[in-house]
Amino acid sequence: MTPLSPPGNEPPEARVTIRDVARLAGVGIKTVSRVINGEPNVSEHTAVRVRQAITQLRWEPDIRARNLRRADGRTHTIGLLLGSVSNPFAAEMHRAIEDVAANRGYAVLASSHDDDPAREGTAMAAILGRRVDGVILMPIAASQAYLQTDIDRGLTVVCVDREPSGALIPSIRSDARVAASVATRHLIRRGHHRIALLHDDENIWTARERRYGYLDAMRFAGLEIDESLIVGGLSTPELSGAASDRLMRIQDPPTALVCGNNLITIGAVRTLQRLSLQHDIALVGIDDFDTADLIAPPITVVAQRPSQIGRLAADQLFAMIDGTLPRSGPPISVPTDLIERGSGEIGPGSSD
């Protein structure tokens, strides 16, 4: 490899500590501590000298050391564990959470588990080892009981997008079952009978709920449920596209699709366009996306409110950390909104 010490690579100067500041200002370290924490009992004269020393030495407090001894032990950092920080839905929540956190002087340790139950555990351990004051989790593991010990010891946890199980953790999410039911009913009302459901892996709470919602609507309408029209495990647009392709080639293909999330919608639309069926097969996506109105036909969706979910989750987390809200509680549902754009208003007869 390239050797060390090119321009700008001088030996790092020793760390500046509160002790250096105290020495330069000619005071004791406790006085420095008082100044930086705004505690009383420091004469304005000494305070000024201390502040000068701080700027002169360019000293910045070490938050780790500070919290090690502090009474409340707060780290002013929260953990955030999502499916993936690059998923648009998750990223939107992330941003809302960050805004609330930043307003309170909190930083966010963000990571992804890729909907792999095992990685929820390892990623969580990495977060907890850094002693965060709270965690916002999009759960994927079959149970979150493993968190109970830490919760008993004072850890605060809130779940988002999905309900936890095995531990009394509050959650903020859409009512996924209702959302899927609304999407399905919308198609039924347009006269569709053969409606396919494309959804994600069944170990994801939302995928299970959406399946129930779909079944609710079909049963309520007295429609026959054809299990071959229900396809799960579609974790990428590619899988979703392939599944759509297969569905379109069966004996009696569906006339409408309900797509369980963003990525599934994109994969399905791509396939419909390739087969030139996009104006014949109705489609309702769950979860909105930026360009849904620009596609031909524009995509009808049941929109979720990711930033509202994120904001509420962060509010709840901090209220729990503050002790103004209990550390357990019932799930909170955030409304979803049906947005009719065209793809969901195609009738069943279009291709006949």
Place this chain on the structure above:
Amino acid sequence: MTPLSPPGNEPPEARVTIRDVARLAGVGIKTVSRVINGEPNVSEHTAVRVRQAITQLRWEPDIRARNLRRADGRTHTIGLLLGSVSNPFAAEMHRAIEDVAANRGYAVLASSHDDDPAREGTAMAAILGRRVDGVILMPIAASQAYLQTDIDRGLTVVCVDREPSGALIPSIRSDARVAASVATRHLIRRGHHRIALLHDDENIWTARERRYGYLDAMRFAGLEIDESLIVGGLSTPELSGAASDRLMRIQDPPTALVCGNNLITIGAVRTLQRLSLQHDIALVGIDDFDTADLIAPPITVVAQRPSQIGRLAADQLFAMIDGTLPRSGPPISVPTDLIERGSGEIGPGSSD
């Protein structure tokens, strides 16, 4: 507010420390330390007892305290400061960075500055106070000289997407000037003369570079440069859409658009569709997006490679932290790829 102590809100048990483990295992604390760090000189017998005590007490090491005394002082955490964690381009980089970091046992403290120069400073202070081993920054402030002191004291910094100024910090980014030039040349080659450039705020490095690239291509082709066709400051799809609308209503409107980024492209396409001009006005976007192929007409783009940028930046950061690479160095360009999909291949005569 709701009072405290509902179900599941028992008084937090005292923190478990290495001392509790030592006491239960009947050994000294140093022996526990040896076991958890895999150091030699511990009999297998005692090691087993210690491990039992650890699981029995559900003890987990406090990474803060650990790093406070450790020789290298590493926190095994890096900071990431982006325009916004919810921007698709940034989120993609974020994910790639997280992957590299997680592989090395590092966690990522992520935050957003919303392209506000002042917030780069405050967000950076929040990160540095938590004593990260390195920072990956998408710069927006006019100068990054403020980081020099921390760099001299051992902080490692890498910039992404944009070049820094005022400090010798390596950067990984696309060649924004070339990308814009490629986009513009592509349109010129199709016969366009009046080509508009829609871009972002000029205090963003990429926006400036893209302007240069556009001018390069126009000049090289000997085309007249009409300043009224160059619109900056378009930080949202709404602003971009409004600017596009205005451009389409001027005396001698452009026949083609170059869009400086994702959001600008979306806003412009939305306006073109509203004016029913999407098949008459050519458009090339810089930066690809998931649904670019699903829009009518499909959007031609000069695609960037955000995850490659992220991966390279993280690799570089860790090499610098390891000391195998100098802490300063020249910028690294990541290639861009022209993807012809339709919108960029429309000729200038379509609407005449």
Place this chain on the structure above:
DNA sequence: ATGAAAGCGCTAACAC
């Protein structure tokens, strides 16, 4: 109004 000493949970240095 100020500072010395103890301690947060852990690792480093040096005993035994």
Place this chain on the structure above:
DNA sequence: GTGTTAGCGCTTTCAT
């Protein structure tokens, strides 16, 4: 092999 002591940079306690 094992334990004791000191110390990381800060806050707390308590004396002055």
